[in-house]
Amino acid sequence: MTIKKPDQVLPSSPTSTPSMMPMNIPDTSIRGEAHSQILENRGIRFLHKKATPCPNIKRLDDDSHEPNCPICDDNGWFYYYQNNITGMFVSNSLQKIFERQGIWEIGSAIVSLPTEYSDGTEADFNTYDQLTVLDYEVRMWEIKEYQPTANGFQQLRYPITHVEYLSAVIGGVLKVFVQGTDFNVVDGKIQWLGGHTPPYNPARQVGEVYTVSYFANPVYNVVQTLRELRVTQEMVNGVKQAVRLPQEVLVKRDFLPNGSEKVGGP
Secondary structure, three states: OOOOOOOOOOOOOOOOOOOOOOOOOOOOOHHHHHHHHHHHHOEEEEEEEEEEEEOOEOOOOOOEEEEOOOOOOOOOOEEEEEEEEEEEEOOEEEEEEEHHHHHOOOOOEEEEOOOOOOOEOOOOOOOOOOEOOOOEEEEEEEEEEOOOOOOOOOOOOOOOEEEEEEEEEOOOOEEEEOEEEOEEEEEOOEEOOOOOOOEEEEEEEEOEEEEEEEEOOOOEEEEEOOOOOOEEEEEHHHHHEEEEOOEEEEEEEEEOOHHHHOOOOO
């Protein structure tokens, strides 16, 4: 039996729906003002903190930084300036990051940022700067040891927006603590209420270990500036002037230690 050639266009299968996105997305950042407008209209808000090495060091030759430094929160860096800026995650694909920079790490992403802060002042970025996403929250967890303080406060790694779950195993029984009954969230910290705290052994100076699942704004550290000095020329009143173009930075979810890493936290 001879098989006839198809004489009509067959309907596409349910799984071959064409993509609404183009195969290649052009780089609009080369058009500085237009790209800045895209970031302003479609981007999300970041709090940018400028970093610099902590000078609380006794000797430079051995880098003997004060281990309990109150200036830099024990991580060797402190932030001297902060401002709001609107930017956009242009890639959080591990493959794309590897192709561009040879770095393949979970939690890495590329952020595109304009040349100015939201108030119009010039913005620049450098290694170990910090970007906090203000427009959404992520769920995190920590395991802590209860430590009594004068005001009942206990700090987690990031400022808390709200606690979803907190529990401890006391005498072999799982005890769930309830926000508003056993503790409150004040200024981004847990504040234990009197008579509702986990047990504490003053003789051994050891508190009960508890686990907490909470929501906070994600924090990213700048690990590399990808397009640091991007400058073009524009005609202004018949005269060429140098104009900066939008920047791109490679960021990674916050990995620096801080004071909360101590037993019980500050």
